[in-house]
Amino acid sequence: MAPANQIHDFHPPIAPSGLYWVVPVPKETLNISPDGNTITLEMKNVSVVDQPRWPALNSITTPAQMTFKMVWKSTGVLAVYEDASKQFRFKGTRASCQMEAQMEVPSIGYSWKSDPLEKSRADFAVIGEEVNGCYYG
Amino acid sequence: MRPSCGICSRRQFVRTGTFAGAALAVATQLSAFPWPQTPMTANGGTDPYPIPWLDKNGSHNQPAGPNLEPSHIFHFKGRVARCSTFSGMGSDNSENRIAFGSPTTDYGVMQGEYWAARATQQGTFAHI
Numbered sequence: 001m002a003p004a005n006q007i008h009d010f011h012p013p014i015a016p017s018g019l020y021w022v023v024p025v026p027k028e029t030l031n032i033s034p035d036g037n038t039i040t041l042e043m044k045n046v047s048v049v050d051q052p053r054w055p056a057l058n059s060i061t062t063p064a065q066m067t068f069k070m071v072w073k074s075t076g077v078l079a080v081y082e083d084a085s086k087q088f089r090f091k092g093t094r095a096s097c098q099m100e101a102q103m104e105v106p107s108i109g110y111s112w113k114s115d116p117l118e119k120s121r122a123d124f125a126v127i128g129e130e131v132n133g134c135y136y137g
Numbered sequence: 138m139r140p141s142c143g144i145c146s147r148r149q150f151v152r153t154g155t156f157a158g159a160a161l162a163v164a165t166q167l168s169a170f171p172w173p174q175t176p177m178t179a180n181g182g183t184d185p186y187p188i189p190w191l192d193k194n195g196s197h198n199q200p201a202g203p204n205l206e207p208s209h210i211f212h213f214k215g216r217v218a219r220c221s222t223f224s225g226m227g228s229d230n231s232e233n234r235i236a237f238g239s240p241t242t243d244y245g246v247m248q249g250e251y252w253a254a255r256a257t258q259q260g261t262f263a264h265i
Binding site: 006007011012014015017018019020021022023024025027030032036039041043046048055066068070072079081083086088090092095097099101109110111112113114115119120121122123124125126127128129130131132133134135 | 182184185186187188190194196197198201202203204205206207208209210211212213214215216217218219220221222223224225226227228229230235237238239244246247248250252260261262263264265
């Protein structure tokens with residue numbers, strides 16, 4: 001449920017297939033450290049929509065753009081999640097994650113920019129390897 | 138003479154066939170899918186499949202958290218990174234200080250192999 005005081009909600013549209021808020025990532029925008037413990041995703045001008053009344057079915061969308069940098073760092077604490085009924089297995093570690101972002105809604109002349117990456121935090125993060133669906137077994 | 142077909146006479150078959158042909162032609166014209174002018178395969182698209190189950194809002198989505206699947210694409214094997222419950226601050230172009238983040242502010246990256254269009258595919262995707 002969106003917070004009552006939410007004034008913007010930026011995300012990609014849901015695909016006709018139902019694929020949910022997923023976009024392709026150009027190779028050069030994802031950087032993984034040689035030891036695999038740090039993952040940096042930095043994308044510019046991603047086409048999204050601003051849908052302030054999400055998840056209301058009649059929530060109007062406005063074209064927007066999102067530029068962001070996100071950094072995951074492994075904490076080394078093991079995380080293994082598996083659910084045979086949902087056919088997935090994840091093996092990895094807990095992580096920290098921070099992000100900085102900039103949003104623009106050109107049609108209404110609105111923009112927003114976050115404070116620097118170091119000023120943000122995520123309460124939950126993991127990095128690792130996963131198999132699901134037909135690869136699960 | 139008895140018809141060779143136990144169900145219909147030849148004349149009836151021709152009449153039926155003519156109708157069927159007409160019906161097919163109409164159906165082709167009314168189809169929502171444009172028929173290609175050049176030969177092509179029909180194996181489905183190469184976009185990843187969504188995860189099968191639905192969240193409380195009816196989307197092929199799930200929250201991020203312990204013991205929950207990190208990926209947003211199905212029939213997938215590879216590297217994933219997932220995070221949620223962001224908090225931070227920022228400013229809009231009118232210098233208003235506005236917080237961002239909620240328990241459902243979540244992101245993810247999936248890089249590796251997935252199954253689509255009846256074959257293995259390679260790709261990197263982000264849930265944002």
